[in-house]
Amino acid sequence: MYLEPRVASRLSVIPEPIALLRKQIDAEIITADHPEFEVARKTQDITFDVVPYAIVKVESAEDVAATVDFAREIGFPLTVRSGGHSLAGFGVADDAVVVDFSKMKQVSVDPASGIATVQAGATSGDIVAAAQPYGLALTTGDTASVGIGGLTTGGGIGFMVRKYGLTIDSLVSVQVVLADGRIVTASKSEHPRLFWAIRGGGGNFGIVTEFTFQLEQVGLVLGGDIVLPATRAVVRGYLDYVTNAPEELTTIAHIMHAPPAPYIPEERVGEVVLQILTVWTGSPEDGEHALAPLRALGTPVADTIHPMEYGDIYQYTAHQNMPHAAALRMMFADGLSDRAVDEILASVASSPSPYSIIQLRGLGGAAARVGNEETAFAHRDRAFFVAIIGIWLDPSEDPAPHRAWTAEIWEKIADEGSGVYVNFLSKEGDARIREAYPGKTYERLVEVKTMYDPENLFQFNQNILPRG
Ligand SMILES: Cc1cc2nc3c(=O)[nH]c(=O)nc-3n(C[C@H](O)[C@H](O)[C@H](O)COP(=O)(O)OP(=O)(O)OC[C@H]3O[C@@H](n4cnc5c(N)ncnc54)[C@H](O)[C@@H]3O)c2cc1C
Structure with missing residues (x-):
């Protein structure tokens, strides 16, 4: 098997740390010695060419929490990839441990209430497939393959934005893994400041494992x-x-x-x-x-x-x-x-x-x-x-x-x-990140970041720096 020199050079550093994570979770972990590594490290943008340390194909919130603890304790960069469409290439990074949601794509719809629970790796297309048989729909983006994880944490502007608002306007609650490894629910009544920040503040505050949405009757x-x-x-x-x-x-x-x-x-x-x-x-x-x-x-x-x-x-x-x-x-x-x-x-x-x-x-x-x-x-x-x-x-x-x-x-x-x-936003610098959060929004995000991620573990995003 041909391995790019940069990939081959990773082989010598793989075994020790990853063995620790392998003991804790059953999830598939793809490192440079794995036949799928070359494919798994790619994202949708053909110009991004980075070599992560390990891609963890999580299957539960507990897998995510263990991966977060592992990256924090050993000091690896940590990235999150739900649909892999980050326009700035944040889903994968050199030497990073990647929380990869490609095995968490389940969408469950309760037709009576119109409530959908959506795992973070699902796409707009997956939601259409699950909701449409009931005449229901979620207002998401314009592309079927974009992941609900990145789309929703940024806002979500799509084909029904004028009728049903942004994707975050249909969000009822989220299950989130925090920087300290805790698994919590955030909603208007639980962790309300976190819930406010997650609705538009990007991946700065935690890793969402599951979204609960109120769907609309669309037909x-x-x-x-x-x-x-x-x-x-x-x-x-x-x-x-x-x-x-x-x-x-x-x-x-x-x-x-x-x-x-x-x-x-x-x-x-x-x-x-x-x-x-x-x-x-x-x-x-x-x-x-x-x-x-x-x-x-x-x-x-x-x-x-x-x-x-x-x-x-x-x-x-x-x-x-x-x-x-x-x-x-x-x-x-x-x-x-x-x-x-x-x-x-x-x-x-x-x-x-x-x-x-x-x-x-x-x-x-x-x-x-x-x-x-x-x-x-x-x-x-x-x-x-x-x-x-x-x-x-x-x-x-x-x-x-x-x-x-x-x-x-x-x-x-x-x-x-x-x-x-x-x-x-692509990688356009701090002034442009501030432009994304006008008025009092940026300062409020800094407060929530300082509260939930004071060490800036989640930094592969349009990064809000905690007060330090
Ligand atoms: C072809 C194309 C069309 C697009 N069209 C639209 C559109 O119509 N409307 C619109 O609003 N946007 C659109 N976008 C932008 C899109 O919403 C963002 O690129 C989004 O970040 C992609 O999400 P993803 O999960 O696919 O990406 P990923 O690369 O998987 O994730 C991007 C980033 O989002 C954060 N993130 C992802 N998952 C999670 C999670 N589970 N928990 C916490 N943070 C997470 C992380 O910071 C991650 O680095 C489009 C992008 C592309 C490439």
Whole structure:
């Protein structure tokens, strides 16, 4: 078996410490001498290439607690991987012990109460599969393979955010392993400050092993996409409408090159378009009225909207499940000037990758009815989510042109927004982490961090430093 030199060099240091952990738990532990190590150390981003010490495939909260105790006592870096989609690459790190949730993906739904208990390794797709047979759904993100562990601890903004809020707004309680190895429940009545911090503060405070959510009765939606030629007037029309539309309508829009999808006329593939992914959760008749202003923005290149099961919308983002690399910058905005719209259109037209996109999401609705200080996600009053995402698929490709593209357009439009969603941060430094937590939020998070993780055991995240 060929082993990369960096992996082979780990072999000599494996046996002693890991033998201690192996005595305590039955969970599978993958070290560099294991045939699956090469695969197990990879994450979704093809550019992250790190060599952890051990990957512990936990099967219970007790396994997690033993792994936490082990890493703390021996002094290993400790990372957490639920779905492995961290845009900053935090799920795995060099020399780390990785708490890997790939064997904890169970979702149990009580159809009578609409309560779901979800193990941390489950994905949005796993939740759809378990809830949809009962006409139930959870408001999560736009990609089926994203893990509920990272998504929820950051907030969770998806296809029903305007109707049912963020994923954390449906959270009833969590089971958490703390830095001292205790297993506790946090909710509005138990460890309330911890519960506040976990709803948006990322993985700073503990390792969540199980989430309890209140699902919504959703049933059929009007879903699909409307693809329009991307002009300033069309983008302006989109921005003006989507935050004022009925809150049953949530959209995620991409300014992008039209993909070679079966429903895009062949001669339009590659054209710069505005793709508006749409989920309408009200009656179909009202939905047709609500969608009319979007359809009237231009002559559609394609319009695939039709009644569907909620989970079918994920077919439109199935390509996002594939391993890829991303150069990312994100901000919230309350509006975008014509100048910014023109810059966005020009930059997509000249992007070095046909896969790169600028993503716009209209917010408001239910997400905005929760106060900025009620959870650690403190951007609820912002109108738009704006993300520049340079994307490439080949690990041997030079990342420089893609990173330069993202940096260049960011330079041109960043002054029109502020703040950032923690789950759309890459490694951008402390000032940007503070931007994720405006107002009193950052200081409150420091207090909770100091209380629950004073030694900063959980530091592979957008790290909040404990007071020291
Ligand atoms: C293709 C793609 C599409 C996305 N779309 C959306 C979207 O529509 N909406 C949205 O809100 N976000 C979206 N995101 C961002 C996503 O929410 C974050 O990247 C999230 O952190 C991924 O979670 P994960 O469990 O898959 O990642 P992981 O890499 O497993 O975890 C990321 C980090 O989250 C923390 N964490 C993970 N699990 C736990 C746990 N059990 N307990 C405590 N902390 C934990 C840890 O700090 C960990 O390092 C998207 C990301 C990608 C790559």
